[in-house]
Amino acid sequence: MTTLDYIIIAAYLAGMLLLGAAYRRHGDGKDYFLAGRTLSWPAIALSVMATQLSAISFISAPAFVGLRDSGGLIWLSYELALPAAVALMLWRLLPSLHKAGVVSVYDYLERRFTRSTRLLISFVFQLSRSFATAIMIYAISLILQGTIGLEQFHAIALIGVITLIYSAMGGMKAVVYGDALQMLLIVSGAALCLFVALDAAGGISNVMAAVQPDRLLAINTDSAGLGGADFGLLPMLFGGVILYASYYGCDQSEAQRSLSTRSLTDLRKMLAAVALLRFPITLLYCATGLVIGTLFLNNQQLMNQIPEGKPDWMMPIFIVEYLPSGLVGFLVVAIMAAAMSSLSSAINSLAAVSVEDINRLKGRRLSDQEYVRQARLAGIGWGIVTLLLSAYAGDIAPTVIEAINKIGSVFYGPVLATFLLGIHTRSTSALAVNIGLTTGVLTNVLLWLLDAPLFWFWWNAIGFSVTVLVALSITAVKPGSSTTVLPSIKGASNTVLGGLVCWSFVLLGICLAIPFLFK
Numbered sequence: 368m369t370t371l372d373y374i375i376i377a378a379y380l381a382g383m384l385l386l387g388a389a390y391r392r393h394g395d396g397k398d399y400f401l402a403g404r405t406l407s408w409p410a411i412a413l414s415v416m417a418t419q420l421s422a423i424s425f426i427s428a429p430a431f432v433g434l435r436d437s438g439g440l441i442w443l444s445y446e447l448a449l450p451a452a453v454a455l456m457l458w459r460l461l462p463s464l465h466k467a468g469v470v471s472v473y474d475y476l477e478r479r480f481t482r483s484t485r486l487l488i489s490f491v492f493q494l495s496r497s498f499a500t501a502i503m504i505y506a507i508s509l510i511l512q513g514t515i516g517l518e519q520f521h522a523i524a525l526i527g528v529i530t531l532i533y534s535a536m537g538g539m540k541a542v543v544y545g546d547a548l549q550m551l552l553i554v555s556g557a558a559l560c561l562f563v564a565l566d567a568a569g570g571i572s573n574v575m576a577a578v579q580p581d582r583l584l585a586i587n588t589d590s591a592g593l594g595g596a597d598f599g600l601l602p603m604l605f606g607g608v609i610l611y612a613s614y615y616g617c618d619q620s621e622a623q624r625s626l627s628t629r630s631l632t633d634l635r636k637m638l639a640a641v642a643l644l645r646f647p648i649t650l651l652y653c654a655t656g657l658v659i660g661t662l663f664l665n666n667q668q669l670m671n672q673i674p675e676g677k678p679d680w681m682m683p684i685f686i687v688e689y690l691p692s693g694l695v696g697f698l699v700v701a702i703m704a705a706a707m708s709s710l711s712s713a714i715n716s717l718a719a720v721s722v723e724d725i726n727r728l729k730g731r732r733l734s735d736q737e738y739v740r741q742a743r744l745a746g747i748g749w750g751i752v753t754l755l756l757s758a759y760a761g762d763i764a765p766t767v768i769e770a771i772n773k774i775g776s777v778f779y780g781p782v783l784a785t786f787l788l789g790i791h792t793r794s795t796s797a798l799a800v801n802i803g804l805t806t807g808v809l810t811n812v813l814l815w816l817l818d819a820p821l822f823w824f825w826w827n828a829i830g831f832s833v834t835v836l837v838a839l840s841i842t843a844v845k846p847g848s849s850t851t852v853l854p855s856i857k858g859a860s861n862t863v864l865g866g867l868v869c870w871s872f873v874l875l876g877i878c879l880a881i882p883f884l885f886k
């Protein structure tokens with residue numbers, strides 16, 4: 368890297384600090400955590416996608432497609448269920464949470480059931496989100512070691528301290544506008560890498576002549592995912608709908624952005640934009656990985672630079688080897704931006720849950736000034752915890768992006784089931800749903816510990832089903848009722864919901880056609 372590259376990186380980091388300072392004034396807790404519900408839906412849509420399509424996706428998805436054994440365009444199967452999941456969220460889930468006016472989505476469960484349900488599920492969230500974020504930061508620290516030569520501790524500190532400052536100062540406004548900028552950088556960086564890689568490989572015709580044919584397969588219809596991580600179509604569809612609906616609708620780190628929209632109309636527009644735009648961006652990542660992976664597999668000198676068993680090093684090595692001065696700095700900024708996007712979102716959502724939980728337990732009503740002060744302190748505290756965990760996260764194999772989704776699959780099914788039981792039933796008691804949630808999570812943990820020969824994407828459907836069956840069985844024996852009648856709001860017309868489901872089938876058709884288009 369040259370002086371110009373370092374200047375670009377320093378300028379970006381300084382800009383993020385200025386962003387936090389610009390939004391440092393807040394009226395109350397809702398202003399800090401929900402930006403006073405004044406944010407535009409396009410900015411929130413970019414922020415939502417930036418967190419999901421983060422540094423891990425930018426680095427690890429291309430590595431999965433290009434180099435991982437049994438990898439390839441099968442990664443696109445992840446995207447098939449998203450539009451159907453958005454339809455599920457828009458049917459009742461997110462509109463009901465938005466109408467309730469909550470800061471923490473888990474506050475809704477306290478109103479519907481009891482405080483015990485809220486505390487149980489918020490504990491599940493804090494456990495899974497802090498661990499997953501720590502793994503992400505650890506992975507990015509390794510990437511920065513490979514590109515700019517930073518030691519692991521320095522890389523973690525560089526990402527973490529800057530993110531802590533701007534997110535703690537600026538709250539949700541800084542998070543959303545920072546994420547929107549970072550999403551643009553990520554997509555531009557991926558497009559730049561694809562262009563440079565195609566030029567280095569001699570054009571698309573040379574790539575297609577050299578690519579391994581099995582890497583062009585985007586849909587696996589030969590397996591039901593009963594014999595390991597083979598990315599079969601059925602688990603990707605059924606498990607995927609539950610994973611995405613739970614992640615976007617019930618995970619505070621994502622749902623908090625949805626609760627920040629001005630109205631239900633903006634909520635619908637934001638989610639529809641996410642459902643439509645995620646696939647093209649993921650396709651860009653995959654195309655980049657396919658081209659760069661082909662370039663590496665046909666160049667032993669490049670392959671020798673990748674540590675054994677660490678395909679995630681493909682992108683940073685490509686950046687250093689092929690991009691000219693200035694552009695290397697731009698791509699490092701894109702990687703750091705993506706990492707900071709995920710970290711800032713996690714910090715803000717963990718702080719929101721913690722502050723709400725602690726003050727509910729103590730029965731305190733804080734002044735606006737004290738609430739914002741506690742929110743900032745909680746954000747800093749969670750940031751430090753996450754950064755400390757990241758220093759000891761260890762290696763993740765075969766790719767980091769798979770590991771993070773595997774962790775989420777333990778929890779997402781039971782969490783979604785808990786929310787849907789709260790919204791769609793009136794006789795399910797807190798005792799029933801608490802036992803159902805605990806049983807669903809423990810079932811998935813047991814499947815993991817026993818190394819069951821079942822693709823982990825099925826865990827989403829299994830945890831969901833176990834939670835619902837256990838809760839309804841207990842309810843049948845000992846019916847309960849909600850202490851508060853909460854509104855169940857329909858958020859979109861049947862035409863919109865049906866259109867989203869049809870978009871899932873359109874994406875399926877595109878994926879099925881890809882191998883034939885390049886024969």
